Amino acid sequence: MKTSIIEAFLDLVYPPFHPCPHCHRPDTAIHGAQASLCSPCFQGFPFLMEAEKPSGVESLAHYRDSAQSLVHRLKYKEGLYLAKPMASLMVQKLKLEDHQMVIPVPMHRRRLRRRGYNQADLLARNIASMVELTYESNALIRIRETAPMYQLNRLQRIRNMWNSITINQESTHKIQNQKILLVDDVYTTGATAQACIRELEEAGADEVTVVTFALADAESVHQKT
Ligand SMILES: [Zn+2]
Structure with a gap:
């Protein structure tokens, strides 16, 4: 947090430049x-209205236009610099108070090896540091890669x-009685989030709020990649 104040000051005096990601x-x-x-x-940024957010979900934008470009670019190494400004906008606009812990939606280790990083982890890490909450990077583990979901119906997606x-057994004792922010880049069907919430609640979490940068409309469902 202390270094981020210095960084914020330097950014103000010497702002770094980059092409607009959209x-x-x-x-x-x-x-x-x-x-x-x-x-x-930014003027055309598709902010979500409060009433458009599903219950238990804090999401910033519709998954389209400039919000979609940001999410896409964060998946490529040259877009890594976006994690911090994206997290910063989430912290400014979303209701994240009254929580103690931040946990990212996990990526399967095979995919992690191919990609090199989990974009949900990058967002979550920055959010935790900005709001000064405990960060548990490996509390959840993805134990198998899932089939693409866009062609499945709701029941098939849940299955x-x-x-x-699954929960990481080493993290179980830290999760008990905690109010948790579960962070992902995009909320799609909710099936991924529900699987995470089930595990966290079984491990004794008090409450889980899903926090995402974007919310996909029902028609434009993509599996987390
Ligand atoms: Zn632009």
């Missing part, structure tokens, strides 16, 4: 107040996630 306009200042988007793109996520 329209590619060059020399866009990277800062968290508009998730590093250029001003015209698909069944037993694909």
